[in-house]
Amino acid sequence: xxxxxxxxxxxxxxxxxxxxxxxxxxxxxxxxxxxxxxxxxxxxxxxxxxxxxxxxxxxxxxxxxxxxxxxxxxxxxxxxxxxxxxxxxxxxxxxxxxxxxxxxxxxxxxxxxxxxxxxxxxxxxxxxxxxxxxxxxxxxxxxxxxxxxxxxxxxxxxxxxxxxxxxxx
Numbered sequence: 001x002x003x004x005x006x007x008x009x010x011x012x013x014x015x016x017x018x019x020x021x022x023x024x025x026x027x028x029x030x031x032x033x034x035x036x037x038x039x040x041x042x043x044x045x046x047x048x049x050x051x052x053x054x055x056x057x058x059x060x061x062x063x064x065x066x067x068x069x070x071x072x073x074x075x076x077x078x079x080x081x082x083x084x085x086x087x088x089x090x091x092x093x094x095x096x097x098x099x100x101x102x103x104x105x106x107x108x109x110x111x112x113x114x115x116x117x118x119x120x121x122x123x124x125x126x127x128x129x130x131x132x133x134x135x136x137x138x139x140x141x142x143x144x145x146x147x148x149x150x151x152x153x154x155x156x157x158x159x160x161x162x163x164x165x166x167x168x169x
Contacts (some may be wrong), residue, residue, distance in 0.1 A: 064132050067159040076164030079157050086149075089168050096147065102126050103166040118144030131162050 086096040097113040107122050107130075108115040122142050124130060134141045135158045137151040152158045 064129065064155060064159065067155050068128055068132075068162060071156075071159040071163035073160070073163050073167055075157075076160035076162070079152070079161050080164055082152075083149075083161075086147075099165055100168050102168070103128060103131065103162065116142075116144060116146040118142050119146075128162050128166070131165070132158050135161060 083096075083099070086094055087099045088094045089099055091098050091100050093110065093113045097110040097115075103126060105126050107124055107126060108120045119142050126134075132155070135152050136155075138145050138147045138149055139151075152161065
């Protein structure tokens with residue numbers, strides 16, 4: 001049936017295939033390995049200097065009221081698309097409460113929505129300043145909230161969204 005040479009070829013084929021897979025694995029690890037960069041970025045993108053150090057720029061950054069005064073409602077509407085996964089603006093609740101008339105409304109005040117206990121304890125109204133803090137990081141503003149959104153790090157984005165929300169009645 002099988003002679004010695006046939007068995008030798010079969011075993012050699014398996015050994016050759018194993019060798020190819022091991023070499024492929026080794027090559028992949030070499031090419032895609034994570035390298036310790038000592039906390040520095042792997043590459044740098046050169047940009048033109050904006051005319052000051054980052055500390056000076058941070059000190060001269062406009063306050064929220066100034067940014068809100070020049071907020072763009074159209075941009076806010078586009079940024080609000082991130083919120084539409086959980087919030088509606090048609091007066092009906094979804095995963096989150098509807099946001100019609102949210103600017104100026106008391107916190108946790110929609111009667112047919114189940115708010116977290118942490119948000120119920122927050123109290124106050126959703127003023128533009130309160131919304132700014134909330135939208136920056138809901139979990140930092142109200143630890144224990146059920147809202148899983150990470151937040152909007154850009155003050156301009158937050159101002160634009162708040163300006164858009166202020167148009168919803």
